[in-house]
Amino acid sequence: MRWRLIDTDIEDPFYVTAADEAIAQARKYNKTPNTLHLYRRDPPAISIGRFRKIHEDINLNECIKNNVKIVRRTTGGGTIYTDKECLIYSLIFNKEDTNLSLHTPQEIFEKICHSIINALKKLDIHTTYKPPNDILLNGKKISGSAQIKKDNIILIHGTILVNTNLNMMNKLLKKTKKNLVTTIKKECKNTPSIKDLKKTLKEEFEKCFNTKIKKTSLTRYETQLITELINKKYGTDKWNLMR
Numbered sequence: 730m731r732w733r734l735i736d737t738d739i740e741d742p743f744y745v746t747a748a749d750e751a752i753a754q755a756r757k758y759n760k761t762p763n764t765l766h767l768y769r770r771d772p773p774a775i776s777i778g779r780f781r782k783i784h785e786d787i788n789l790n791e792c793i794k795n796n797v798k799i800v801r802r803t804t805g806g807g808t809i810y811t812d813k814e815c816l817i818y819s820l821i822f823n824k825e826d827t828n829l830s831l832h833t834p835q836e837i838f839e840k841i842c843h844s845i846i847n848a849l850k851k852l853d854i855h856t857t858y859k860p861p862n863d864i865l866l867n868g869k870k871i872s873g874s875a876q877i878k879k880d881n882i883i884l885i886h887g888t889i890l891v892n893t894n895l896n897m898m899n900k901l902l903k904k905t906k907k908n909l910v911t912t913i914k915k916e917c918k919n920t921p922s923i924k925d926l927k928k929t930l931k932e933e934f935e936k937c938f939n940t941k942i943k944k945t946s947l948t949r950y951e952t953q954l955i956t957e958l959i960n961k962k963y964g965t966d967k968w969n970l971m972r
Contacts (some may be wrong), residue, residue, distance in 0.1 A: 734944040739813050741796045742774030747958035751951045752821045753884045763822035773812035774798040778805050782972045791901050801969045806875035806891040819886035838862040848929040849958045852921040869911035897902035921922050
């Protein structure tokens with residue numbers, strides 16, 4: 730089955746988070762094909778894992794002072810800082826539609842991380858995989874991911890830190906390990922453009938899933954659901970600050 734590419738590029742944090750869920754729901758009801766969603770967040774945002782606690786992870790006053798939004802994911806995992814210099818990918822697919830034997834979350838993490846590693850290698854960026862879900866450059870983290878499964882629908886999404894503001898990250902997050910997180914820009918002489926990074930990621934995901942990925946647009950069903958999810962969930966303090 731042919732996949733599609735949704736390239737939101739730079740958008741509001743609430744919008745792109747709602748888009749991931751809307752795409753997953755559309756896929757569940759066979760309203761859309763398997764999807765690669767690429768995006769960046771502006772204004773910057775703290776993306777907090779479903780079960781994390783605000784007071785343990787985030788300097789809330791600094792977020793308010795610096796106009797940084799907080800958005801809670803449906804996936805688990807840790808709390809991260811994202812801005813427009815951080816490329817985020819989401820893969821939403823029915824695992825029964827793929828030619829891959831992906832039975833456990835660990836198998837999915839490993840397969841996707843190695844696709845990203847191969848994409849970066851094409852750009853002369855040599856990284857390594859650290860189980861379960863991290864990618865390291867010169868021994869420091871530049872990518873992490875999280876996933877959720879509902880029925881046969883997998884949503885896995887993650888970051889690639891191209892030139893993310895690490896000083897801001899360290900100011901906003903209480904538990905960040907300053908010497909263990911880095912960016913491609915900081916570690917490499919030649920930093921790839923976001924355009925080139927998107928292109929190589931798409932190519933490697935096509936290889937991974939033995940498919941072609943065609944760029945297209947969100948459906949009316951998805952756009953309507955995104956608006957609903959922002960109004961009732963991702964745009965509300967009740968959801969984002971629930972813990």
